[in-house]
Amino acid sequence: MSFGSNNWIFGIIVFALSLLIFLIHKGLRRKLLKKIMTPSLFSRINRQTDFRLIDNAVLIFLSAILFITVALARPRYNKNTEIVKTKGSEIMVMVDVSMSMLCEDIKPNRLERTKIAIEDFLDLLEDDAVGLGEFAGEGSILSPPTTDYDALKYFISSINVAPSMKPGTNLEKAINTAMKGFSDRETGKAIVLITDGEQTAGDYKTALSNAKNKGIKIFTIGIGTSKGEPIPIRDENGNVVDYKKDTNGKIVLSKIDEKALKEIANETGGIYYNASSGNEFNIIVNSLSKLKKSFNKEKIRINYGELYQIPLIIAFLLLLLEMVLPLRRRE
Incomplete structure (x- = not known):
């Protein structure tokens, strides 16, 4: 398998920056919330919101970005060769x-x-x-x-x-x-x-x-x-x-x-x-x-078959999952 485009470079940069911001935010989130909220408000939000579900939603979204990046790189396979x-x-x-x-x-x-x-x-x-x-x-x-x-x-x-x-x-x-x-x-x-x-x-x-x-x-x-x-x-x-x-x-x-x-x-x-x-x-x-x-x-020409549809479909399904994923705790 090979890739037909260099567009993936920009996607990788976006993915890496987004993942870094997410990890930094996750590490500082609880401390920041305690600083800007009263104890009672923080306790109520903590009871109603499942931060693990929020983290999962973000990771699913970032995974979708990664698969979109793979699709932009145009993965392909050698279909046949001809002279x-x-x-x-x-x-x-x-x-x-x-x-x-x-x-x-x-x-x-x-x-x-x-x-x-x-x-x-x-x-x-x-x-x-x-x-x-x-x-x-x-x-x-x-x-x-x-x-x-x-x-x-x-x-x-x-x-x-x-x-x-x-x-x-x-x-x-x-x-x-x-x-x-x-x-x-x-x-x-x-x-x-x-x-x-x-x-x-x-x-x-x-x-x-x-x-x-x-x-x-x-x-x-x-x-x-x-x-x-x-x-x-x-x-x-x-x-x-x-x-x-x-x-x-x-x-x-x-x-x-x-x-x-x-x-x-x-x-x-x-x-x-x-x-x-x-x-x-x-x-x-x-x-x-x-x-x-x-x-x-005479030269050998390689004819390629495109595979970008596969990561694009996966990215679409991940985005759908991220949209329907609940973020609040069940009562």
Whole structure:
């Protein structure tokens, strides 16, 4: 048996707090009543009320909460298993790791927000093979397209601005590196390019033409603001000690360059999104679903039978019992 939901966590918290309050109240009840009542009133209430029945009613009610919690957890059993063939397209996600991605106009900074967004993106996919790469003045592939999203999330966590990588932002290298990551399979292919768009090296025109000729769609996501943000320089403890400056000693402001990103997307049949919208990957997934799909692999799918009805019925019966249980002593 397994559980299909994590909703039980909240029920367990409610149950544990309720049980703790009940036990504390039970231990202090008699003392409290004696303090706030006259001896004659306390004696009369004590004769008429059976506190053991009250305790039993509370315990029955708490038991009902516990069974409702079990029902919310959706207990289930393995009904049967089947082998299904999955079909998907190939997607290469390329992440800008240039110094400008450390700007904090998008919190916590452009790069960290990108990493969070990619993980959310993977959670929206099912059978598409996704690859991962990074680029600055040059590009590199971290993982070829795979359906092992857990492994991809490990690579995502390792992405950082790399001092060893050639500085700058080269969109040409990003596109060419992404195309090298694809397999030879005849399936729909797309590149998701995440960058602030400030190209400082290379000419993406030729790479764009090659991608277009191969039928590869490029979706671009701009991260940053048009207002601009200084690029922080931090010490080994993570403290900001300075900001990047140009040759004249002036602080460099990194601004998003949407013009280039819109051109790249439009030329290949993709779409440009600004990361500030918050739902860019939802729209991209909808567009990717229209790409040509080909056979990826076989996988085992488990079909479950639900058992939540059993604890729910028990909880209902316990609540009925709690409602009809007498709380006064019989004369």
